[in-house]
Amino acid sequence: MSSFAGRMKEYPTVSLDRFDRENLLSRAYFLSHCHKDHMKGLKGPILKRKLEFSRTVRLYCSFVTKELLLSNPKYAFWEEYIVPLELESPTQISLVDETSGEKEDLVVTLLTAGHCPGSVMFLFEGSQGNVLYTGDFRLAAGDASRIEHLHSGSRVKDIQSIYLDSTFYDPRFYKIPTREVCLNGILELVGNWISQSPYHVVWLNCKAAYGYEYLFTNLGEEFNTQIHVRSLAMFKKMPEILSYVTTDRRTQIHACRHPKDEEFFQGSRLPCGCTASDGTPLRIISIKPSTMWFGERMRKTNVIIKTGASSYRACFSFHSSYSELKDFLSYLRPVNIYPSVIPIGRTLTEVTQIPQKTAPPVPVEESLPLAVTDAQPVARNFVDCTESNDEEEDEDQQEEEENAEKGDTKLTKEETGAIKESERNKEPEKKDTEVPGSPNPPKWEDFFTTDTLTDSQNSLNSQLQSCCSVPSPAPSRLTGSQTPELFSDEGETPDNDENFSLTLSASLSNHSSQNLDSCLPDTLILQPEQGGREQGDKRPSTVAQEESNDQKELSESQVSSDYDIPCTPESKTPRPDELSQLYRKLASGEDVIRKRD
């Protein structure tokens, strides 16, 4: 959850994702996406009053964010003060002090953030340098090199500061399977279930938040159906989402919510109460999208885990993993990094010291960003910008900066040179001709790249087009589930099927390298493990069964990183892959026993 206080050091007269307290004085507002923790104060009466008296104060966001925001009546008063901006279109904004007339110009560019529909990062360019505010984001390794406006000609722009979504800025969250891999695991699971009979239905236990829409559109496309949701109002101008969701309960895929939906599910009912009209009990499985992370050197990464007779967890993340963040930062190499989220179980001080103290030793070319530009070598500063320091920010920030500089693992000049070389080698390829999104076939990530609305258009149709395609079409599994008479509204209690089992593997392939710099497109890996190294895992199944004893060890390893293992290595017999890891560590003189946090 964001604890960003709302303002950036470089441009303190604007506020982002916070609209209360000191932010009430700001000359312009920016909303990165429509999640509540980024909208604090946004419906405040004081702010409303201020707008009514102001001629220049506006809220800048993407077109999709504007739609989502205004679909909630509580924010309707913003309508005349919102200036939606296109993605990738630098826009000059005048920041005016309405009492003194003092003025400052700032150029802002919206960049896709991949977090939820309409989510963007803001790139600010002005007298105080280039500053990137990421909001919440999930970009894959290598994505930064494909963002045109982070470059100037063939080189990366100098970035003074990044205000970073540091949700997973912790080596515990080293790796999170890519969206494609997670999506395909879910498609697999859903397909295998609903193809069995029209009475086999799936309940997607999603949180009440934007961000699952691409799941709905991909499922809808793949299975030629619609997903039952509570309301369509927010999507009324987004036909590409709208066409895959419905309030009609007669569908096999549900993402509906009810205050007591878990209880419903235990009672073998969907949250919407839907049952088959002919009295045949529905066979329901629940799939709960949740974040799963993996250690740096972990090979096996099941994206679906069975948690009960008819319950599954499916890997799903709104935020970049540690390695994705590292890739992002080491590519942009900002002078300052301001974490905007304190990862669970950590303090701010810990976060600012993670690169120095907590990060596992990594090869030089993978090392953390060094804020060094060719012109001026500068020590990287990992500094606080969060709420708690709002009032006494200067002193505290100084302290943090000093701490950061004192970091005992601060890289030497020689090391920085090495990094610079390796970074140069991965300069963005053919940037001049490569405009994000255009020459390539539509990728489903484009779903988040949603702003291309022209003034005359009244719908967001075009923005969402080419956004909802399935990355790699699999054979369609039509189920005849569209028969309207099949379902009725009367409540019943069907039995759950316990005999269902999957046969495919959704794990990352063994051949997938650990090289996170690779820009190769993710292959869709839904195959059995090829000659796996892990003796204990002979089954080709996608699904790790949490309850099953012989699988227990495996599933535990999936939700904690190998840097978080509480016991010493010799307390149990290591598996062959663990052994080889240990040998590697020993050979490199690395500590093999890690202290627990």
Place this chain on the structure above:
DNA sequence: GCGATCAGTT
């Protein structure tokens, strides 16, 4: 009565 905040839950 409304809204903000916090702790707990999902």
Place this chain on the structure above:
DNA sequence: CACAACTGATCGC
């Protein structure tokens, strides 16, 4: 397991 929102208790205006 760690997203983000909802719920309910409490407090203040």
